[in-house]
Amino acid sequence: PQWDVPAKYVSMDNPVKAGQESLKTGAMLYRKYCASCHGKEGKGDGVKSRMLKTFSGDFSKAAYQEQTDGEMFYKTEVGRGEMPGYENKLSDKDMWHIVNYMRTFDN
Numbered sequence: 670p671q672w673d674v675p676a677k678y679v680s681m682d683n684p685v686k687a688g689q690e691s692l693k694t695g696a697m698l699y700r701k702y703c704a705s706c707h708g709k710e711g712k713g714d715g716v717k718s719r720m721l722k723t724f725s726g727d728f729s730k731a732a733y734q735e736q737t738d739g740e741m742f743y744k745t746e747v748g749r750g751e752m753p754g755y756e757n758k759l760s761d762k763d764m765w766h767i768v769n770y771m772r773t774f775d776n
Contacts, residue, residue, distance in 0.1 A: 672749065674740045681739030685765035687772065695770025698763055702755065711774035721751050728774040741768045 685691050700709070706721065708714040711728030718725050726733060745764045748754030755764060 672744060674743045678739040678743035679737055681737070681742065683738035683742070683765055683768060685762060685769060687769040691766050691769045692773065694763070695766035695768070698759070698767050699770050702759070703767065706752075711771060723751060725752070728771050734772070734775065738765075738768050738772075741771060 699707075704715050705717045706713075706715045706725045707728065708718065708725075713725040713727045715725070728734070742761075742764055744752070745759075745767060746754055746756045746761075759767075
C-alpha cells in the first residue's frame with residue numbers, strides 16, 4: 670500500500686552532510702536498529718524479516734532510492750504497521766545519518 674508522507678517532509682532538506690563521518694555513524698546505527706529486518710545491504714532479508722507479515726522493502730531498488738531524503742526520514746521517524754517509529758528512540762541527527770547511509774544501497 671501507498672505510504673502517504675506529509676508535503677512538509679517530502680520537500681524537507683537533509684541538514685546532515687553525507688560525508689565520511691555521517692556514513693560511518695549511519696552504518697553503525699543502521700546495523701543496530703535496522704539490519705535485523707531490512708538486511709545488511711537493505712534488501713529486506715534481515716534475520717527478523719521471516720517473522721514479518723509484510724515485506725520490509727528493498728532499499729537498493731530505484732523505487733526506494735527515488736524518494737526524497739525527507740520521505741525516508743519521515744518513514745523512519747513515524748513508522749507504520751510492523752515498522753516501529755524511532756521518534757523517541759533516535760535523535761533527528763541520527764535518523765539523518767541513517768538516511769545518508771541508506772543512500773549507499775543500490776543495485
